[in-house]
Amino acid sequence: MQGLQMVDLKRQYEKIKSEVDEAVLRVIASTAFINGPDVNAFAHELASYLGVKHVIPCANGTDALQIALMALDLKPGDEVITPSFTYIATVEVVALLGLKPVFVDVSADNFTMNIDSVRAAITPRTRAIIPVHLYGQSADMEPLLKLAAEHNLPLIEDNAQAIGSDYTFSDGRKLKTGAMGLIGCTSFFPSKNLGCYGDGGAMFTNDDVLAEKLRMIANHGQKQRYYHEIVGCNSRLDSIQAAILRIKLRHLDAYCDARRAAADYYDAAFAGNEHIITPFRAANSRHVFHQYTLKLQGVDRDEVVRALGERHVPAMLYYPVSSHKQNMLRDFVTDEIELPVTDMLNTCVLSLPMHTELSQEELHYISNSLLEVLAKLQTATA
Numbered sequence: 001m002q003g004l005q006m007v008d009l010k011r012q013y014e015k016i017k018s019e020v021d022e023a024v025l026r027v028i029a030s031t032a033f034i035n036g037p038d039v040n041a042f043a044h045e046l047a048s049y050l051g052v053k054h055v056i057p058c059a060n061g062t063d064a065l066q067i068a069l070m071a072l073d074l075k076p077g078d079e080v081i082t083p084s085f086t087y088i089a090t091v092e093v094v095a096l097l098g099l100k101p102v103f104v105d106v107s108a109d110n111f112t113m114n115i116d117s118v119r120a121a122i123t124p125r126t127r128a129i130i131p132v133h134l135y136g137q138s139a140d141m142e143p144l145l146k147l148a149a150e151h152n153l154p155l156i157e158d159n160a161q162a163i164g165s166d167y168t169f170s171d172g173r174k175l176k177t178g179a180m181g182l183i184g185c186t187s188f189f190p191s192k193n194l195g196c197y198g199d200g201g202a203m204f205t206n207d208d209v210l211a212e213k214l215r216m217i218a219n220h221g222q223k224q225r226y227y228h229e230i231v232g233c234n235s236r237l238d239s240i241q242a243a244i245l246r247i248k249l250r251h252l253d254a255y256c257d258a259r260r261a262a263a264d265y266y267d268a269a270f271a272g273n274e275h276i277i278t279p280f281r282a283a284n285s286r287h288v289f290h291q292y293t294l295k296l297q298g299v300d301r302d303e304v305v306r307a308l309g310e311r312h313v314p315a316m317l318y319y320p321v322s323s324h325k326q327n328m329l330r331d332f333v334t335d336e337i338e339l340p341v342t343d344m345l346n347t348c349v350l351s352l353p354m355h356t357e358l359s360q361e362e363l364h365y366i367s368n369s370l371l372e373v374l375a376k377l378q379t380a381t382a
């Protein structure tokens with residue numbers, strides 16, 4: 001089978017082409033390229049979808065994280081707790097702002113921040129915690145929120161991979177990921193679950209004062225034009241992207257369902273295979289499968305990736321090198337740092353094609369290919 005991709009945006013576009021083309025042409029004809037009515041309309045529609053008071057759009061997910069941290073008025077050297085097992089942007093912004101990233105380990109099942117590791121990392125200099133809802137599943141937020149509240153620490157959720165997911169608290173309350181901490185951040189990078197056709201991002205909060213501050217920081221620190229109160233940056237979601245996102249937001253739940261259905265197929269195909277640990281699904285969180293990431297055991301992962309490649313099945317390693325092993329962040333790593341689960345995951349995770357348009361035929365081919373590859377490698381080593 002030819003043409004398999006990790007993410008197939010073309011087929012998704014074809015299904016909404018007439019709507020998208022009309023919207024893009026409408027924005028162009030209006031020439032309201034920056035801060036046009038679609039930006040505000042999208043922010044309101046997303047706020048209502050997420051159940052938050054404020055959505056502040058910005059230029060990308062990395063900016064969202066950076067602006068969120070800027071709004072906390074931290075001082076150089078203040079500590080921010082983050083997982084090491086994440087996309088680099090989560091940690092990079094902490095270092096960029098002169099703050100100190102403090103790495104914590106993740107849980108081996110759900111790949112998100114481990115509560116005991118967080119508890120052990122809190123010091124008198126800790127100022128914020130950034131849980132990452134990795135691959136489309138919520139971090140275990142209830143104990144995290146409780147711990148953060150005990151220490152009076154804000155949580156900034158990195159929701160770039162999990163928009164549309166939710167989390168159920170022990171009292172039955174259900175909240176969307178990104179709507180539980182002080183600030184939620186997301187990315188509309190094209191391949192994300194809610195992706196635009198370029199770059200985009202947003203911050204969410206229920207705090208009126210903070211919302212205004214985030215808005216100011218994203219706009220050169222001004223509330224009133226040419227009166228700059230605080231140092232900010234220039235970070236905007238453009239109107240064409242907002243118009244596209246308004247359309248895609250209406251499909252987001254269906255997109256998440258399509259991803260979950262593909263994951264169900266993979267799970268069933270791999271059930272019982274001794275080399276594959278299929279993704280864990282927490283009972284209190286709806287996994288929206290930004291990635292379908294399994295763990296391999298008892299087999300050489302490089303060989304598996306190579307053999308899949310021969311069958312034209314793409315497979316990716318998210319992430320082969322964790323943040324605390326990146327040269328960029330070497331100043332923040334001490335000899336004592338031990339992240340055994342993170343180190344273990346680097347060696348065994350494997351992500352298969354995952355998007356909204358996977359056909360039964362493709363799912364069959366991909367899962368069968370992996371099973372065949374594993375059987376072959378096993379007989380070769382037996």
Ligand SMILES: *Cc1c(COP(=O)(O)O)cnc(C)c1O
Binds near residue numbers: 160
């Ligand atoms: C994609 C992503 C980001 C960054 O988003 P950009 O829009 O590419 O800047 C941050 N954190 C995580 C976990 C991501 O997956």
